[in-house]
Amino acid sequence: MKPSTPFKLWLCSLPMISIPFAGYAHESNDSIAANSKGGEERNVMLNASDATKPREIQIGLPSEDVTVYENGLPAVYSSTVHQLARHWRSDASLSKVGLLNPMESAIKTGNIAYSVDSYSGLGQKEFKGVVNYHTNLFGWQNFDMNVSGGITDKWLYTAGIYQNFDPGSFKPKFTDYSDRTQIYHAGITRLLDKGRISLLYKFSKSNGLGSMVNSAPFIYVGDGSVKEIPGFALGTTSYAPIGGEFKYMDVMDGKIKSGRWGDFTNNMAHDITALFDYTFGNGYMLNLSAKYMNAPHANFVDFGGSSIFQATAADNLFKDGSDTPYTGLAEGRRTWLHIGKVSNMLFTGELSKSFGKHDLRLGLNEWYYHLDYHSSSFQWTGTVSAYPDILTKHYEDGTSDKFRGFNELSPEYTKGYENKFAVYLTDNWTPTSKLSLYFGGRLEYYRMSADQLPFERYSGFHIGDTHTYTDAEGNQHTSVIEPRHVLKNKLNYAASLQGTYQLTRNFGLTADATVATRFPRINEYAGVGPTEEQYKRVTIPLIRGGITYRNNWVDLTSMITYISKSNNIDQQNVTKPGTTQSKTTLLIYGIKTLGWTTSAEIHPFKGFNLHALFTYQKPTYKDYFIKSPFEGVSDLNANGNIVKEIPQILIELDPSYNITDNIRFWLSFRYFGKTYANLTNALYFNGRWETFGGINWDINKHLSVGATVINFLNQKGASGTINGAELLSKEDADKYKNYYMSGNYLRPFTVEFSATLKF
Template structure:
């Protein structure tokens, strides 16, 4: 066992779950999948060496800095209850630990390739220097062109990660101190390319449009160049999608661990992260319609080459960020008789300098859509002379800005109390001082919006040019609040192998700095977010089955969301701030089954009903028409009510095994008011692994081996469509995201 693995195994209170194939993600190959708990995900939760891999993924994306690579010596899964106490967030969380090495030199080289041309190299090696010093170093290199060609770049994901560390062993192995450095350079333009046009049949299924094959054709223009108005200065600039997806980060971590002779274990994990560039792009859509030459769309700037056919109003957000964070967590852990007690302290600081610009354009509907020209008026033009342009509506749809910091200082305590051979009680609490100071722009957005003092121009009813003065400047908002979390879990063995269990967890938080990037909540809207989780059920275990069945209630109050609402049948959209509640009642049964030698099966079934509460919004469009959305008591979009997991594995020999993973996601609603939906679908994985000898392992796997073609998520521009009007949209052209296509992968791992 490595030094880090040994220390972590001693510190664990039995609350760390299994990994559960968490890296098998049918939506994104480069980050863990989201494990459903009945609420929309706030973030992907990954903790490395006891600290967040990234403080927040709202700007600096997780996959730009962290990958499940050979540098990790151990990975696991924290339960929502444990995560609430140690991090303040209720969610399943991946927890990973760096392999600090051992005295003998050893290394590992992983190589992955798929039939689309992806190549991935992953190297880690470590060893000893003298008697009490260890070193480790390695690199991760991903060259992934994606499942279709992006014409403006060679790779949908080009990520480089370099890491190195030095460790000092203390007092004959009782502890260690370690310094680790990581540098990541990632360009991932494939993140925003997961969109496709389709025909919404009306029965939850889709059909291809214009021969476009979702997952195998690109719905991103070939050029990759966009004109936008900089929200910081008001200048018009050009953005290149490849360069605009760049992320660079530097991280220095200090890790310490020591166990005294009396059994007291002390851990101290700290890191500083500097991210000078954290850029990314978001694409959105609206309504797909059919136009003729009379509508005025052309393929050229001169207006000579008229376009006829399908078009979609497209939206694009260009994000620029810089991030700095400094964090440490320290814990004391000791066994007192039947009590395993842990006392911890978090100090997490995060500074964000972020802004985005938005633009709109009209594109053809098909592979590599062309950006069409149309007549538009620039509100910054005093003469209001219409010109033929490709890009318009600059910063009308939710451009964002915030600069500031947030700090979490928290004390937490847990006790794993083994009362007797039948009864075990685990309980804990967390108290967190939270400070947030952010510069925000609370004014509503409009076409031509940017920071500064300026005029926009329009015409009144008489045709006269009217100048409207604007003074757009950030204002500071500072909040000092107390958050808390508490949990209690009881297990009782009623009879041999059979027992009952129950737990309750509650966590609170106040709006985060990212919630102020838009117009932000007003003082009246600034309310505590409360998430209660209550579960109860039974478990049974014998030599061939380990089964548990639980009923769960989870809710979330005062959820903040910035929603772009599109007027049905048009490309016009407005942005509104929504504050609402969600609650979910569900039932989950999970089992680990070993019916005969060499075979195992993980099975899970969940039925849940997540519904919106207090979800109301209204918006007034340019023609004066007011429309509203009322999603009260309706099923939360994108969250399925039925979930099934089946993961069989068979060991043909001690060195050869085959495995499959089936995940069924039931019917999901694709808009807010239960009007449009997607049928249930299977996400499938399978593979074979062969340990050729003690040094070489080979593997082959298939993603989506059922080759399911389908859409997922939400349908662009459908936010205001009501259930009573759903029939009107059968057979209509729409757009949305899709499943990863059929993919064959091969891998080799060499230990030296």
């Protein structure tokens, strides 16, 4: 991985783009290691907020989506529909898992983001096998096995299986597991005199509940802290209903249909990859990667909430089988059913050669992605309790409903393709022993052809419906809801320049600048989508500079970073404060972040290592304006507000000690400072520590065992945003002291065990 600046410098220099490392988060005692050009190992699999996702590395902006690559190609082209964790895990089939820094990622892929760079094990002449096993106190069972070897002197094979059975920290009543994933690998390789050619196959089948089980109700005290609701333990109590059928309106035809919560989480994909690498006699190296992936089922379910209220007899809400109106806490809940079919054909070729003090690479991407996707939404009211009841609303005219607001909140639809054809060139130049320079450039032709539904959403929205609406001037219009075609042909570009200079044996200077551009993608047309006037180039500039200090026991880097993003497109569901009324609005805004980070790797004596990091950052909104869709609620101008969910102070302390050559003890302390829980910065969560610890023992060359403790301080807390508080003003914040709300929470105290057998 180039440039060759140590990875910890890049990782620690940028505050805020999330990178969703999609290896299973329970593999928390494993490190994602950068490759030989990337520097230090970093443990990124520890996540105290969600047992099914690894933690995010933050560098200043919302993620640009694809951040995991496999054999030089996207593991999934876009995770907005076909979610990454449904098709890729950091398992025993991989020979190497490293990281592309944002500058390298911008040139090779067009995205400024930290990117996982993984490679499949292709086998070797001798037989090798590995079996990994993980479990925890909640009943998680994870098996992962790979075998490889030689068929003849010229032919190699590899085969693997990954099986995950995770009930979560509480048992969902409508299914056995919160995550059930199966992945199967097989491959064959032909060795050449100066290269090799490989053919790999992967099949994945996965069901994950995601946001259905990742939220909970709590009491917001008003001072940034939260308290548990009596009888509802955060992290070990389910806020998902018991099960049974629900009704929804299919956005495709307007028909009322029935379903079950677990019926819409199935994912299946087939993946065929061909690899070729060859070194020519004149020193040129050629690497080719091609992949066809087809996912006939790429589905998931989203849950959301609005405001918790005290139901009275006048609300006419009833539990099933009861003639007495329900009185107690209730919340308006939201559900989205996402149905997708995805296929892509991807090719990357790269030619490289060294010329004196120059290392040159010439690359080409030809990436084609086809998407057929729609989602339907509905709303319901549930009790605020463990395994909540879904309440039926009775009306004065004698009618009743259990599910309502069909497709009122952001139902989506798009069908079509996008194609990216790009060429890129990089050069690593070391003119002197003290000075190294990196140059990179990328030019990309982007074509998108898509059908979309550019209409406002309303209750009963579906394809084929006729809708009458009033415009801003008071004129009435009638529209038939039917797909309309959008075709775009654009040029994107990226460029990078980096220099490092060693002032003395210990001190050095480093600075770089990167810019990447893109236009709105096909998934951003799944909602109302940008109009022709709103269709603008997205530009992301990144500038960094700082110093390094190294000696035989410390490696320190301190950098200042500026990064911004213009014309960011987002769909925001907003709720009228204190009610369950919600609307969907399209937002186009910018974000800018100025940050300072200092990190150090410290080795004061043999066997001990400490990684320490401190970051101060100030990510703020630009041009962020929401016109209130509710009477009596002010418009929101969030310009200058701190970006929600992002802490301004980050601290990491990761000590480890090798008790013997075979036994390693480690701890991880992560501090996340005060974070705002809504757009207006009226509500916030206090800073919190996330804690992990473990011990690993290599019993012999064949067997290793380990134990990991998550949240060993047993902190109870919430994170993310607070449902229903999007438009809450600072003036009204005092009304929300000791207020019942819902949102995300930290993982509970958990003990995990692992074993690895090599043969």
